[in-house]
Amino acid sequence: MADPSSQNPTLTTPPPPSSSLSPTPQSGTSELSPPPCSALSFLKTANRPKLRVTSEFDSDSLLFLNKVSCKLFDNLAKLKLSFQNNSQREVSQPQVSFTSKHVSVLYDIEEKNTFIKSNLDVHPRLQLRAIHNVKAQQGEVAMEANLTEPGYSLELSSPVPIGYPRATLKFPLGEISLQEKEDEEEEKQKRVLSVNGILKRQAMNGICTALYTDEELRLRYAYKDDALSFIPSISLPSNAASFAFKRRFSPSDKLSYWYNFDSNMWSAVYKRTYGKDYKFKAGYDSDVRLGWASLWVGDEAGKVKTTPMKMKVQFMLQVPQDDIKSSVLMFRVKKRWDI
Incomplete structure (x- = not known):
């Protein structure tokens, strides 16, 4: 939707009075008529x-x-x-x-609510950020300072108007956050220190990741080369374990498999690409007992402007295992026009 701000006409000084040195206009033309190109130049400036x-x-x-x-x-x-x-x-x-x-300002017309986001670079090493929900009268203010060491920064944030502040230290291997919160399990609510963080490190031709949040630790290892990916993970103390396996047979063929040890649920997806703008995918999900196949015309992950005719189309067939007769063919179409 175009809502361009109106352009004020430029004030120009009047031309000097004509002198005897000015050229005499030819017969059939008015001295007051603008040159033919003036209308065209006005339209260009008013684009x-x-x-x-x-x-x-x-x-x-x-x-x-x-x-x-x-x-x-x-x-x-x-x-x-x-x-x-x-x-x-x-x-x-x-x-x-x-x-x-x-x-950034977002106005929800139905809810009659406004969301405002702002960020300001106070100093090359200091940035301020703010988020505000006008209707709920809530938001957050954050300040991040880059430390002298490359890759290190310290962020302080606080909910507005009521809430406990949070401090986050970011470093090349991850980040750690500290925040006070109220322990709701105790009869008498008291403040406890909450610690969340993530650590990543290269190990054995892969990346080890440790994610700690809400008193749960998730350990994940990801190995990947040109033909194979293997990603096991486990959560503590629940001991929930799963692994993902991906095998690339050629630049255009890939098989992905995921298995959850606790529920014995699994899923598999086969993907084949034809050039840049065509992709076929087929898979099965044991959780919902559903098989499916889809065809993308246009880059699935890319923007519409990079696809032929600035359009993307997806056809998907879903086949329930328990009732094949209730299979459904669906499609999605996305088109862009530049006006």
């Missing part, structure tokens, strides 16, 4: 921002997701309108957003 219209249809939900956007002020900011409409053309969830380098 409106280009509109980008994107529409996506999902046959499963029978909804259209529409976005209209344009860039303003020589691409320094972006204005976007998004909304949904069904087959009866009823509009729902309309939202308007304004995004720039330092400030």
Whole structure:
């Protein structure tokens, strides 16, 4: 949606009075008539921002997701309108957003609520960030300082208006956060220190990751080369374990397999690509006892503007194991227009 700010006409000084040295106009032309190119130059200066219209249809939900956007002020900011409409053309969830380098504003028309995000570089080593929910009167303020050592930074954040502050130390191998919180399990609520963090380190041609959050430790190891990926993981103290296995047979063929030891649930996906813009995927999920196959026309992970005709299409066939007759064929279409 184009909502360009109106341009004020430029004030120019009046031309000096004509003198005897001025050329005499030819017969048949008026001395007051502007040159023919003046109208064209005015139209060029009054150019409106280009509109980008994107529409996506999902046959499963029978909804259209529409976005209209344009860039303003020589691409320094972006204005976007998004909304949904069904087959009866009823509009729902309309939202308007304004995004720039330092400030982002999202207005929810149905909820009559505004979300504001801002960030400011106070110093090359100091950055301020703020998030505010106008209707709920809640938000968060954060300050991050880059330390003298490369890759090290310290972030202090606090909910607004009420909440406990959080301190986060970031370093090349991960980050650690400290925050006070109230222990709800105790009859008399008391403050306890909560510790969360993540550590990563190279080991045996792979990456070891330790993620600690909410008193649960998850250990994960990821090995990957040009043809094989192996990713086992375990959570403590629950001892929930799983592993993922990926095998690439060629640059265009890959098989992925995931297994959960606790529930004996598993899933498998085979993927084959044909060039850049065609992808076939087929898989099975034992949790929902469902087999499926899908075909992508257009880069699945890429943006629409990089695909032929600026359009992406996905066809998916879902086949329940318990009732094959209830199989469903669905499709999604996403198209972009530049106006």
